[in-house]
Amino acid sequence: MKRNFDDLLLGSIELFCLAAELGSFTAAAAAASVTPAAVSRSVSRLEQRLGARLFARTTRQVKLTDGGRVYFEQCRQALSQLVDAERLVSGAQAAPAGLLRISVPTPYGHYRLLPLLPQFRQTYPGVEIEVHLSNRNIDFADEGYDLAIRGRGPADSSLIARKLEDAELVLVAAPAYLRRAGAPASLDDLQAHDCIQFELPSTGRRISWPFMVDRQVVEVATGGGYCCADDVLGIVTLARAGAGLVQTYRFIVEQDLERGDLVELLPQFGGTSRPFILLYPQVRHMSARVRTFVDFLLEQLARPRA
Template sequence: MNTKRQFDDLLLGSIELFCLAAELASFTAAAAAAGVTPAAVSRSVARLEERMGVRLFVRTTRHIRLTDAGRAYFEQCRDALAQLIDAERQATGEQSAPAGRLRISMPTPYAHYRVLPLLPEFRARYPQVQVDVHISNRNIDFGEESYDLAIRGRAPDDSNLIARKLEDAELVVVATPGYLARAGTPASPEALTQHDCIQFDLPSSGRRIPWLFTDAATGKMTGRPTDGGYSSGGDVLGGVTLARAGAGLFQTYRFVVERDLREGSLVEVLPAFGGTSRPFVLLYPHGRHLSLRVRSFVDFLVEKLARNSARQAS
């Protein structure tokens, strides 16, 4: 057994300052957060680079960015520090108090209509957790960006990610009463060829997403291409806004237009062919240690969304 110390107090402090600089992309910001001087942060990083014989940052006069080796080292160090913090809290009986910064990426509709309204309740339960939300419909790269979690509309073909389903979100076709009075109400999916169907282009591929219907004969879900004079790319809420303005028919998630349907500003079309859905999944890297704050958020979100699904089913 090797009894020689691998890390002294100075080295552990250097690792902490390096992680702060990597998270904040600034020596100055890291110094302010840690209550030390920027020179102390710079010396700590230099100490680590000398120890390992690799460059951790590319430095310019105004910016710093991680090298490939630096990013790999940062990912490992961040998880290791999180494990140390959790171990200390467990040993001292503070395991029930999650703390720290949680970074999560999620798509626009799910952010605005599902997750953001829940965050005040989450922080009331766990006030020591700070939540950074990145709202975008593009797929993030966990290896390149320092996110703890991501929510996406489907599980990616990436064996390095763990996908946990949050819900199957029901789809609905809607239009304004004014549009239907002007263009008529389609009686079947085949009749959509006579209508202005607002298109949505997938951010990842630019491919137009087909509309999903339940086949009356088989009861199975089928995809149907549609066409129209409007398309929205990048943000599915653009199609919802167009539909609300009377531009045509649009298929979207029921949770996005629930209020419109209740108030009558939008009308559900083709309900006999409905009942289709698309999944939303929670993603995180395989093998990454999940800190207490991340596990607490995952459990909270699954709990709240399960209640939403139960209310909708009833």
């Protein structure tokens, strides 16, 4: 096997990653117990080897270039795999450690995933967790994520998909809106109401609302004077303020319903749901932190709820 990296180059990659994480050559130098000049030389050595700038430097800060960001994500992942390999061979794999990067939609992050993370880290304090809250699709290879949670299965056959749950949908409105506009008695009545819209970031399309009619799912197109894009929690905030009707996940509004801040509507047409699916790349040797976290999520989330 041809040797592509010497000890000096591997050290330069580690210092580059440290500078990228901390956003400062000085901070990276302090963390690595070297001089800022040594960090600067390491970065220059890499830039010369690659024929591309990794940082845009100013007098006040250093910032990754687009190429530098791609290189950083790949290098960070590779260094993490080296650490995992050492633990695997040395027998230290029983204690998962290292950085775990997760991408999750905003509502599922706030109401399902984030509340569970302290419990996980109390058991596995060596694992650091970075959560990306967004409804956009991510690229595992280019962006260096370990796991993602999404509302549909992957088009990429190299990804493993595990269903976490089917999240029930519910139609709600605030009492203030219902006093002003009245409550719908049928699905046809929705056309006369302000139905708060959500625009899918991936397509720019406004989503229809599914209802159960005679044991069949019927998609209903609605309209209204409000629309939110990207952050689905925005439509719930509008509903709480009395802006109109909204169909959302029950787990988001269950406390509002208990307090009476929101009222459930047309329950006779309820029972529809949307799935949430855990995605991660197929790899021959899954790191301990990823494997442990996958098992933890499946145990906590992929089970019937009261």
